Amino acid sequence: MSTxxxxxxxxxxxxxxxxxxxEHHRLFDLDPTLPDILQVDLPPGFTVWDLxxxxxxxxxxxxxxxxLIDVGWYxxxxxEGSFRTRxxxxxxxxxxxxxxxxxxxxxxYRTRSIRELQSQVVRLMQADDE
Numbered sequence: 001m002s003t004x005x006x007x008x009x010x011x012x013x014x015x016x017x018x019x020x021x022x023e024h025h026r027l028f029d030l031d032p033t034l035p036d037i038l039q040v041d042l043p044p045g046f047t048v049w050d051l052x053x054x055x056x057x058x059x060x061x062x063x064x065x066x067x068l069i070d071v072g073w074y075x076x077x078x079x080e081g082s083f084r085t086r087x088x089x090x091x092x093x094x095x096x097x098x099x100x101x102x103x104x105x106x107x108x109y110r111t112r113s114i115r116e117l118q119s120q121v122v123r124l125m126q127a128d129d130e
Contacts (some may be wrong), residue, residue, distance in 0.1 A: 006041035009052060012118060017125045020069075022059050027071055030108040031114040032079070049077040057083075062127070066090030068100055069124050071117065083117045085109045089123050 008029040030040065030052055040048045058071035068088040075081050109120045110115040 003033075006037050008041055011124075012104075012114065012117070013123060014126075017059060019062050019064050020125050021063055023061050024056060024059040026054070028048065028052050035111050047077070049079055053077055058121070059130075066100065068104075069121060071121065082110045082112045083114075085111075085117060085120050086123070 007026050007030075009030050011025060012027045012029045014025075030048070032053065034054065040052070042048060042051065048065075053073035055072035055074060055076045057073060058069070060069040061067070066089060068090075070086045070088055072084055073081050077094075085108070087107040088100045088102055089106045090100040107118075111117050111120070
């Protein structure tokens, strides 16, 4: 029986900013570069990579402009992967019929640091607010 303490991950804290709404948030405050990543409390048969490092971690949508911020881990569940943050633009369409250009992101970042990722997302949200 192990006496090591385990970690219960919490969702990454992001500031509320005018104009942005959260569509999907499964981005946990776990830094894959730190050794304590292996001490996360897990159900039997799963790894930390399976549960917390997938492709669909965060999706934010701007309510006034056709903009999305998309965050995922690529390749999915791969310990050698990285976070990918993309700002996706779209056409100015009226109503809910927005067409986003997923194949040509306006901006794309990659990092393995959760703190750098957090800063990137906040900067993208603030840039659209200016």
